[in-house]
Amino acid sequence: MIDKAAAKLKSDGWKMLESTGFLHLIGPLWQRVTHGEHEYALVTEDKHHNRRGLVQGGVLMTFADRTCGMSARYVSGKPTLATVQLDTHFVEAGKIGEILISRPRVVRSTRSLIFVNTEVTVDKRCIAMASGVFKILKSE
Secondary structure, eight states: OHHHHHHHHHHTTOEEOOOOHHHHHHOOEEEEEETTEEEEEEEOOGGGBOTTSBBOHHHHHHHHHHHHHHHHHHHHOOSOEEEEEEEEEEOSOOBTTOEEEEOOEEEEEOSSEEEEEEEEEETTEEEEEEEEEEEEOOOO
16 A cells, blocks of 8 residues: 555655654655645555544644745755744544645745644645744754
């Protein structure tokens, strides 16, 4: 199932992102740019299930946080940002084996903060909505 989903993503122009640390446990994440907009995908696997056998809410939150943060980083051109707030609304359950998609949109960018929204979807179903604020950190 996972190999089939990965092959489908590759054929649709998605590229797997390299990750380390916690994200390596969640992923792999996939990315593509369509009409100048960044899109991200995550193939849900058995490791993502909750006690009810559905996609764990923490996976949805992590996916939204990471994809919004990556969009904030692209807009700012800065290498280091930190999430200062992430509001998440769970709309519908995601099922194991489904491909989650996030299409973050930067709402506003200031010298120090970037505001980003996304919907996590499966096909045309909205699974979760998230809104984040990201702080641009000074280089160390």
